[in-house]
Amino acid sequence: MRIYRNIYSVHKWFGLVTGIFLLLLGVSGSILVFKDELEHFLDHTSTKVVPTGKPLSLDTLYQVIVKEYPRLDGASWINPVAAPDESYKFRLYLNDAQLMTYDLGGLNINQYTGKIIRTGRSDTFVTGLMDWLFQFHFSFHLGMPGAVLTAIMGICMLISIITGLIVYRKFIWKVLTFKVQIKTKNWRTISSDLHRIVGVWALLFNIVVFFTGFWMNLFAFETDKWAVEKELASPNTLARASIDKMYQEARLKMPDLVPNYVYFPTQPEKKFNVRGNIAGQNDLFAGGNFVKFDAQTGAFSSMGRFEEMAFWDKVEALFYPLHVGNYGGILLKILYVILGLSPALLSVTGFLLWWRKVK
Structure with a gap:
């Protein structure tokens, strides 16, 4: 039927146009599932402190931060249950009046001496790889336009899922009952079967993840948010x-x-x-x-x-x-990592299917 051919065309072109972005979102998101663990592994040595008595008061640390940054939209202490040898970490809300930069920063401070260990913007690697990746995941380091782009990618993925559901509707039950096996005859059959199997098993996960990602980036469509981003943060x-x-x-x-x-x-x-x-x-x-x-x-x-x-x-x-995926322990996180890579795999297999037909 013509309507199914049209739906297949929508599925195909949405997948091809958004493929590289979905690949980047899937890979970065899977890594960020273990953000806290990787951050500790990568940064603990460079940000650890030697406990020397009681930590300084929060009022004292607050004064150190605002002296370093006289124009802040705010700061948040994001590890209030830090171990004694773990420096206090703050997320900084900056505003440089540039739409193409998303204004997050980070600061690690020695809570016993008040010395700043490291600080900077999250779109640099000064505050660590995981901070950089966190900001990349929801804005591609393109500021407010980047936040809009990631939200649009979320919608595009949902459209791709819905159209894929219609296109491959006859295979859903077969996949769920393990009646579809990967044929290893050549790369064409491998990519075709992988695309169907991964798409079905990751269906619910991708709907949840891409819808919530879209919803959390809805702020980027608010005109008043864009106006605020064009204004330099007021003095503290x-x-x-x-x-x-x-x-x-x-x-x-x-x-x-x-x-x-x-x-x-x-x-x-x-x-x-x-x-x-x-x-x-929980x-x-x-x-x-x-x-x-x-x-x-x-x-x-x-x-x-x-x-x-x-x-x-x-x-x-x-x-x-x-x-x-922070609500179910290590096994759920592993599941999130595996399923989180499905957009990348679907992008690659979808491209291969298209390339096969082009050739």
Whole structure:
């Protein structure tokens, strides 16, 4: 039927046009599944510290950071449960008024001496390979246009999945019941069978991963975000309230919270924010736990837990862990790595199938 030929054409050309991008997203995403482990392996020696008594106060470290960066949109402490010999790591939110650069940075600081060990932008290798790869994965190091591009690639992959589902509909049950085997007669039959088998087995995974990736990059389509990116970050407006005191009070407000993110505001409209898991809670449901304070007055602002969120907010809170696979231990991570490489394999086999017909 003509309609199926048209659907096949859509599937083919979407795959060919987006293939290289999907390959890059698949490979980088698979590596990032083990971001924390690889970061520790690659960077621990260069960023470790020698414990000498008690760490300096957060207020002191805050002053060191804002002195180094007088124009910040904010900074977040991303390893508040760091081991004694592990330097504190901060993610920096910069703004250089350039649309083609995505403004993330990193900083490692010796919490015992206040000395900055390393710092820089995440689109360089100064803060480590994994930071560079993390930013590459959602923006291709092309700033806001790059974030739009990765979102579009997500939609393109979803269209490719849906059209592939229609094109190969007769093979789905055969693949799932292991009735389709890889014929090793030549590279043409190998690529054809691999394309079908990998596409079917990775179907649900790719729908989840590419939809959540698209959704998390929707901010790149907001015109006000583009306007903000064109403006240099304002000079810092420092928190008047004690960072240490607000952090301690946040722990008292939610004693079962295990922090994994602490936001230090540097602009007047931003709140001091502590986020993390509830003790014993699976990482899948950790997105909605927070305690906020007014950084200028130190007054308690708000707090929340995942189970208290509205239905759609709960759904959105699931997107990040579903995308990165951090909620099921080492075996799930290995599965994410294997399935995460499927877009790359589908891109290669799809190209080979096209090349076979062209020749």
